[in-house]
Amino acid sequence: MAVFRMVLRRLLSSIPLLFAVSALTFVLVSLVPGDPARTIAGEHATVAQYTAVRLQMGLNQSLPLQYWHWLVQAVHGNLGSSLFSGEPVTQLLSNRLPVSLSLIISGTAVSGVLGVALGLFSARRGGFMVKAVDGLSLFGLGVPPFWLALVLVEVFAVKLRWFPAIGYVSPATDPAQWARSLVLPVVSLSLGASAIIAKQTRDSVLDTFNKDFIRVMQANGFSQRSILYRHVLKNAAIPVVTILGVVFVSLLAATVFVETVFAMPGLGLLIQQATLQHDIPVIQGAVLYITLLVVLANLLVDLAYGLLDPRVRAA
Amino acid sequence: MNGLARRVMRRPAAVASTTWLGLVLVTAVGAPLFAPHGPLDQDLNHVLSDPSSGHLLGTDELGRDILSRLLYGGQSTLLGVVEALLVYLVLGVTFGLAAGYLGGWVDWVVTRTAELMFALPGIIIVLVVLSVFPSNLSAAMITFGVLGSPGLVRLLRAQTLSVREELYVAAARVSGLSRPQILRRHVLPRMISMVIVQAALFAAIVVTIQAGLGFLGFGVQPPNPSWGGLVADASNVIDTDPWMLVPAGVPLVLTVIALGLLGDAIRDAAIENWSLSKMAAPAAGVTARPAAAPDTDTDAGVPASDGAALLSVRGLSVEIGGTPVVQNVSFDLMPGQTLGVVGESGCGKSVTALGILGLVPGGGRISGGQCLFEGKDLATLSPAELAAVRGSGIAFVSQEPMVALDPTFTVSAQLAEAVRRHRRIPRRAARARVLELLDLVNIPDPAAVARRYPHQLSGGMAQRVAIALALAGDPRLLIADEPTTALDVTVQAEILALLRTLQDETGMSVLIVTHDWGVVADLCQRAVVMYAGQVVEHADVNAMFGQPYHPYTQGLLAANPHLAVEGEPLPTIPGTVPAPSDWPSGCRFSQRCPYATEECSAGPVALTRLQADRLSRCLHTDQLVLEGGRR
């Protein structure tokens, strides 16, 4: 019950965020130099035709009014059409979303699993593993994903031909190829992230191990296995969950670069192209979608907190 | 600040990072001086060539010298970092400090705004800005600085809030310092190192993002060089000259890593000044040590282990990090008896108790002696054997009840786990046993308390639950480490009464570590007094209170405010306890002792048996007894 209330509260408090983001984007793109009506009407349009286009695009109205109309349309699911291709924005975005989501979700999952495993291992063993994890996390922070992607393509796609260099295959068409096409992009995304997660996991586990209640349990004969896998893990999980959320959001950004290198038709590539083409409706729609994803990710993180730590539930 | 810089520079990683970053800075700023060629100079005869004397890093597809392009490209990187960092720092520090220190509505507004900004996908907004102001890298960098500042705001706010609560800030306020004075003198210095660390890490991110933007074709437009642009160039010729990726990417990678390393080094150097020495390794269990004969040389008076004793400790010595903390401790504990281990902080009493359980903190270990529990020497058992004894043979209650239980599990879950660890019974039976245990420790309404989480319990109740946890395995010996120190005096009285009742009912022995003589008088039949890692007196409690046989015991008993006489100063023991590194070879108490003579500091004083049941580590006990009481 408390969980439900928390979810509701979170969702409600996200609404102003969506407003703010869409308004901000609206204001920003309205500053774009150039006159879209002129572009669409064409250079040889008559005044009447030009005015008609302006009216149709709503450009004769004040900015807040334009925003309001856009908002009303958006709530009904209509985000306008691409200035470049004429496709409805919602359709465009819906086609691109699965691609990006495959990348981001697999990237987060892989870095999460790998990172936690590495972190746990180095926490228990210590010594060399600690240095290795530290070194790897530095590597992760330092190597830009797009450069790494290029190196991976050169080595594994061009030279060794193990994986395709570019392109994306939908899982519906061919699951095996879909998986293959994801490997290199996911690796370039998750290498750095898994190192950071490993470091956080290790620090968190070591911290928890030093807590009083762990010593009390050891002293009273609780099994070492239960202490590690039940009590330490649960208590150490919260900072790790936080980092996972951060990783998800940063992968959202990194995917822009990775999709470019691998020519994957996802949201990131779309935004990049739309930016170059000043395709305003697409930019606005894409920003909205991405913000929604961020909100969802934060919500999941909060839910996880609530599950893990009863003190959070009470707040 | 100088101290911090010095400490940082002692680390090789920091030195290497600073060197590299310095190199980048100098060569980028001085590119016109250092670059062998102009950044746009083409040499179409030497396209995509390998490194040579003329072109140290080779040339690109238009024959331009890569090294020169790198150096000039560094300028835009530098400029971008400076712009973003400046915005980041100014916004972050101002709003973070304001929110943390001023509180109220300022805090509310700043926090809400920061939350909003956190959720914005940064790179997307930057792209939008770039679509509005194309190829205006400065606009993009400033935006990035703005978008990154909530991170700093949040950290600074948290730090300011915690510093604000520190007592020395309260003391400064009481001394009449104004707010700006307090901020400047007390709050800011703590912040500076953190701000520098965050700045280094943020700079690392900025460099990466800027390169990324250059790679995508935003920012500095070709043919002008940028680091990101160079990577893009390399990707264009990846089929014909894949090696160009290396000079294009490696300086970038090195710079980011250097910034990250520098940030880490500063962070570590900042903490090391005022943190206690770090625990070397988690207390994951004791390392089994081959049995050695107890050192009886200096303690001739100590009788051999009593066969009937439940716990017989002989010559126990414990080291932490190579420093001896407990030396040659010996005592017997009979079944059904309560023994108090008394002393002040640093005497080694807690470490002794934990040593018996094999759980010395801070990576310490037992360096000598034996702990015979029901005939078996605990110090030589393997971790598995020791685990079998814990809980069912010996159990433990610690000092702080609020942190003695796992905050993420209910009372019932933890107690049930303890119960099932020692008895193979199904879940339902375990839950019933849990309620029995809670009832045993006098918790009213056990069913309701069982469903609660530890943070929902009061101190007294939490301690009762901790005692119930310890009793789950029906132990024969309960080791309690200052179980009432953290509780109110009225609650303390009840816990003591509870312990007495439990002892009567179950017949278990209790080893209680305490600094409170009242607790000893209430609960214990025998007591061991410890000073500077050694046992200095061991006797029956009534006898000891009636006539102590060691000057330290006498001094402690006399210093108790309960016995104070109105109008007269309290009798005190002058001086302070010596630290382990300062332990003299003679009597460790001699410097503070009113009866000390030269003999006392000449050599180690042995624990001698003065009567059937009384031991004392003193050469002048007879004199002490003769003078009978205060000196």
Add this chain to the structure above:
Amino acid sequence: MTTLDVRDLTVEFRQGRSRPPLRAVDAVSLQIGAGETLGLVGESGSGKSTLGRAILGLTPAASGSVHYEGKDITRAGLRERRALSATMQAVFQDPYSSLNPTRTIGQTLAEPLLVHRRLERAETVEQVRTMLDRVGMPGDTAERYPSQFSGGQRQRIAIARALMLSPHLVICDEPVSALDLSIQAQVMNLLADLQRELGLSYLFIAHDLAVVRHLSHRIVVLYRGQVMETGPAARVYSRPGHPYTEALLAAAPVPDPEQQRARRTARTATTLAPPNTGGCPFAHRCPHTVDRCRTERPALRPTGDSGSAVACHRFAELHPSPAETSNGKVPLV
């Protein structure tokens, strides 16, 4: 003229939207004269520390008044507080966080001087050294950092800081609770000596009645933010008038095995604490509770015994004056 005069002081803390505010200090009155020590005793949740902080202006008061040397300082602004700080100072409980770890002792002790007196550097150094000597710390202390000193030593330094401006009143918030017994005795003797030498007044806040009794002339006993009893220290300790004071005394174990065992029977039961229902806050734990105790808050009434007052409806019944006893009535306690 009384140095400190607190009347009906109330301090409240908000507890979120759905619950009424918490009354940490509930209409407390007390007075301290020059050269006098008033001991303030209570357990956790009694409001004793909050009261100290409210007097120092670190926590705002909801109602009531605080008069210091005649002036009303209840809602003193920053400037007034600054002037006040020259004559009213504090020593806090935790010796480990009351000194800024990143500043030398000399810098910390010079701070009050900086604010109030523009002295030459040499003079400042001189005054710091004198004060350190006065509290028994060696000469080179000023150049060192807090981390190099033990708890007891830091507490001496904290006392030195409080005395730099020659205050008239020092609020001591549990100054010896975190110290070992032998060090406690040293610091308490130091406080007593300084009081004699300098004519200081102390508000001595503690949870240990024995400690408080030794240093105080008079004692105030607090429970849940309300005054239960006041009176001369010796009397409160030997002949407590309020059931809570009795409970406190009975609960504290004495370092005498025979006495302690004899006292075991005289203990009150459970400490489960339901929220205050408007009557006496101790009603749910008191062995002498009657209906009136649960509904009506007892007023603090003088007992006729040299400056003593007790807040208990049944005081007269439970403690008949000697004249009544001689009539054959048996005291209930």
